[in-house]
Amino acid sequence: MNTDTEEKKPSLTPKRQRAVPVEELDAVTIRFAGDSGDGVQLTGGQFTTTTALAGNDLSTFPDYPAEIRAPVGTLPGVSGFQIHFSSRDILTPGDQPQVLVAFNPAALKANIKDLEAGGTILVNTDAFTPGNFKKANIATNPLEDGSLSSYRLIEVPMTSLTTNALDGMGMSPTQVSRCKNFFALGIMYWLYERPMETTVDWIQHKFAKNPAHIEANIRALQAGWSYAETTEIFARTYRVKKAPITPGRYRNITGNDATALGLVAASKLSGHTLFLGSYPITPASDILHNLSKYKAFGVKTFQAEDEIAAITSAIGAAFAGHLAITTTSGPGVALKTEGLGLAVMTELPLVLINVQRGGPSTGLPTKTEQADLFQAVFGRNGECPVAVLAAATPGDCFTMAIEACRWAMKYRHPVILLTDGYLANGSEPWKIPAVADLPSFAVSHDPGAAPAEFKPYARDPKTLARPWVIPGTPGYEHRIGGLEKANLTGNISYDPDNHELMCRLRADKVNGMTQDIPPTVVNGPEKAEVLVVGWGSTYGAITTAVNELQKAGKSVASVHIRHIHPLPPDLGATLARYKRVIVAEMNFGQLETVIRAKYLAPTVGLHKMKGQPFKVSEIKAKVEAVLAGKE
Amino acid sequence: MAETTVAPKLERKDFVSDQVVRWCPGCGDYAILAQMQKVLPTFGVPREKIVFVSGIGCSSRFPYYVNTYGFHTIHGRAPAIATGIKLAQPDLQVWVVTGDGDGLSIGGNHLLHAMRRNVDIKILLFNNRIYGLTKGQYSPTSLQGMVTKSSPMGTLDRPLYPLRVALAAEATFVARTVDTDVAHLGSILERAAKHKGSAFIEIFQNCIVFNDGAFAEAESRDTRDDSVIKLEHGKPLVFGKNKDKGVKMKGFKPEVVTFEAGKPPADLLVHDENAGAQYAYALTHIEPPDYPAVPVGVFRTVTEPTFDQLSEAQLEAAKKPGGGDLAKLLAGGETWEVR
């Protein structure tokens, strides 16, 4: 559905009855938390859409438990959704929420430590029962024991109020309870002066086959709004003005959605059918889900029997001339390692997307981390270079997916694109690009010689790419494989000099990809005391921290790296212009190690391994410490 | 992709590549290669439309020696790579060459899934019951108790029977042949080439260096008439130099009976290659040492939609007028205008 904010429709949002003072805020961070079954993600999603349509800039961060439905009311079952929205340009989902909506005691207990001092807590008191305290391992009722005295506590019996609102509809207590998230959403819409139209439309669409559910959910939503309006639980409402956003048409986008769209775009731009070989894995599966819906674009998706078949089927499709992709997360990459080696040896275009999660082993499937950089750059047998790119924001996943495809097809070589769980599920408003503005790239299958002279391993002098001649091309029948290739002919060769030459050529080809890397952009002064270097999903936190420090007069700049291997050719010179270099990453210093080895640069590492993204404050604290000479 | 015109008449030499064949002298692989090169020109498929895919092992060198498109891949993964090739270009004729180690040990999973999906690929499994390329360790088809380099006191593993795996995966064409019986080998290759769907052929192949004589009775011209039962659709299971032996079913168990030459009993099993997999599965139990002979030929063949056909059909069905509009896709979902 396309909605113009300017469009006038009959309003479904009731008129305010009482005069309530309005407080204007610059930015707000809200976290919804409850059982996985409480509809927390859905509530957050609805609030997000409505907020986007209201013209705020925003950033979201869903935080799921690993279990699909952990036991109700327990700490492992708590699911969270955080949204940061503002009248300014923002890049992160916010360090600390000011408002916590807790659907049960476990959700309160798991999230209270993150809430800003003096923040607001909205709880469903009906869920605060001795039974639920036990499940959440709580000794005394937190609503009564004074532990929340430093917060503004708003107690609402959401379940019973929803029950009253749905009176006479003949719904079971379970069905009624499922609607209470809309009651809470109604309260939040009142509090932040949000119209309810978008959510009402959504409910009507979503439950089109079930009119009773439509009515129940809309009643609950409106009841929540009216409750806030009539009971005076809030003394005022809050207004966050529209953000000054570049004009254009926008949509809200997650990293996984953007990645899938980027791949389809690359398929169109290159004129090559998209083939995805994939095996379900958290948090990458949504790319598979999305692409499997895009069959009208000729997209072929193959859910393979395992990670190995996922990459090898893609290698087969690449050999046969498709734009071949495989998507996974860290443990899946471990299984694909041998396949990547084959793609390097046979010099076929292939894009591997690693939506990183907490490791090692099964690790933290639903949490985010950046600890697969070494795996991407080094994790194969032999001298086995692949190009490694990394997306910086959810929307950047689109751009970098196209770039990964372009590189793979231009150089006939595997390219790894690193994203992570935070980018994958987090969202931001995304200015929809015009197709005409996307980079078009022609891909040639020219054998480069007459059949008798054809050399499968002859190289383009500029890119060192070999010809991509696909089965079905008469007269150019040839064989490739994983054994070392003789230069030019591609025949099996055990010749010592040839092996070194071929290893060198493959390395040179990948190192030569620097010709496609744009100049490094510095956020801040060309010279300063401190430079913060980051890569991947830390972009928002680092940039926000550095911008705030600059505003406070500190001598600091930042650089964000999207090309991990090869590194940007001007990076060494850039680093040299700053007295101190901090490398901030969600691992124990993997990019930092690469940078130190390559540039012999003395760096300071800022590491975080908690399955959670950086907070702006954590980066600021590190920069301040370095500036103060403490590190 | 270049257009293909009517193929000029091809000959055996057109399918011989310029690479020197490097199997051990006397290896069964030579006969299989020669037979393949002989029958390839008869398929009526242009050379550029044929792809040989292999994994790792002695048999997996095969693609280098056939002058078509070829891909010598990694250990066990050939069926998955072949699946990708076939999905990308359904009009290619795709052959997978594998062995008992490559196909049933490290690559068992891929073999199983390619067959149960009914991908239109032809899988040749050279069974020599040994690891040849790594110089003589036992394989998943080695008989229990076999003494090899890695089993000096005899193997403990119970063997896997390739045809039973293929039947369990519901491959739509399941056959067996022998490297030395070139006429039979050729006829089975031809039938596999014509089959639409996953074709699985177990080829008894002699590894002269590490497991010589594993199938001696079936391979030797002198003994094979008495050691091999040639399955022929609609014909009773009769074998022996004198055609005086046959197979009956006793309950669920096949039983070998002897009779006066030329006078087979009326209740002999009549081969039905289109019958259910359970019938073919029963036949796979006819093996030495419990039986004096082993069946070769087409155990089962049925016609079912292939994976690649189904994939193409879905793509076709998904095409709608105005579909495939990238601008529309990018602007999908909820959008808003900032002015």
Ligand code: SF4
């Ligand atoms: S080792 Fe055995 S299977 Fe391998 S080439 Fe030699 S004889 Fe053939």
